[in-house]
Amino acid sequence: MKCHEISSLFTDYADNSLDAPTLKKFKGHLDNCAHCSREWREFSLTIQLVQGLEPVRPPADLLMGIHQKLAKKGFWSRFFELLGQHNFPMSIPAAATTFTLAMLAAFIVKNTPLNKPVDPLQPTRQNSEQIATRQPHTYIPDAMFAATSTAKHSEWGTPSPAPRLDLDQYTLPMHQSKYAAARHLLSPDLVATVTMPDQATQRAFLNDLSKRNWQTHFMSNGLLLIHVPQSQLADFHNLISQKPCTLLPPESASTTYGNPKKILTVAIRLQKK
Amino acid sequence: MPYTETTELVRALRQGDQQAFNRLVMLYQEKIYNLALGYVKQEDEAKDLAQDIFITVFRQLDKLRDDSSFAAWLYQIALNHCRNRYKKLSRRGFFKSQPVDDPESGFTLTSDSNPEIDLERQRTNHMVRQAITALPPAEKEIILLRDIQDLSYDEVSAILDIPIGTVKSKLNRARMSLKKRLTKLM
Incomplete structure (x- = not known):
């Protein structure tokens, strides 16, 4: 060996x-x-x-520590235990489906325009043949009047030199603000009151207006709000000068009115003779 | 191993007797704690490890097929926990940060013996434990089971799931390796 x-x-x-x-x-x-x-x-x-090594005696609190650790439960075990404690009337998949359907219904309702204002240019059986072509206009259900005043935001509480439109007389804003200062947002730069002798003249005027590439909001049957580039103010004067009309403020009859603003907000009030 | 008592306690625990679990812990806590201590050296870490081992036993008791083989099953769980904890602590550099002369395993004098002999014995025990801890995991494991836990070859074979002949040859190599380390230390 x-x-x-x-x-x-x-x-x-x-x-x-x-x-x-x-x-x-x-x-x-x-x-x-x-x-x-x-x-x-x-x-x-x-x-x-x-x-011959002597065993080391375990700590006296070893068993107690085991019970303390066993008493501590993880997040998921507590979650499922909580679920088990509650006797839900429907299963979890059914509840999830109901919730999804409810959210879908709320989305559809939220995005459906209600109380759509009457559009004077909307073709009817009578005038659809007369208005053969017209430019599509933008319809914004939630839109407010645009803020075009030269006044700064910090001055909202003070009276504006721009002419005010008595809106309550014609229409109500779609979202009335609880803040009085917010009404200042509804102040146009100029107000044109145009007298229309008959429906045909009014349609012809609106037809001429629609040929301009100006953003137009139809607030009610007799009230329009348009955004006119300051550079095209002369064209606007030309459009309304063919009819009996008044302009407020008077200085808005000048083609330089509104400088240095680039876009002017114009309220047109159509008035029957 | 208190075979019959263990088997009866396991059966009682299966039937929901919480006291049976407490009794099982009391029966095996010293062995499991010392096994854990052989792996992780530090007493708090060994306590935490031993507690985790018994918690796993409690939660997975339904996986034990034969009540009479509880001890082997317990040691298998314990070894798995010890190996995992050892790897985890090694990755964190736990063993490198442990001082060579661990103050927590400091020597204490007992009043009923000769102080010099007692101190010398404790110093020797400390060195032997250090040498065991420094062994590679596979060698340490077999030394702990056979020489420290005093398990039979059959039990070690069942726990490690290797033939008895392999247990003996591995044990011989592990002892030779330990002898070399101790020779250097002493």
């Missing part, structure tokens, strides 16, 4: 599990080999030291 074979038998020798012939060879080698003999003594001592 050689040295490298001896060391692999140390554990079996320590356990007294070597068979007789192997044991004889093993002991014989140890008696004659100082190196293996020393190796065995160290190996045996190692086993004694390891097996």
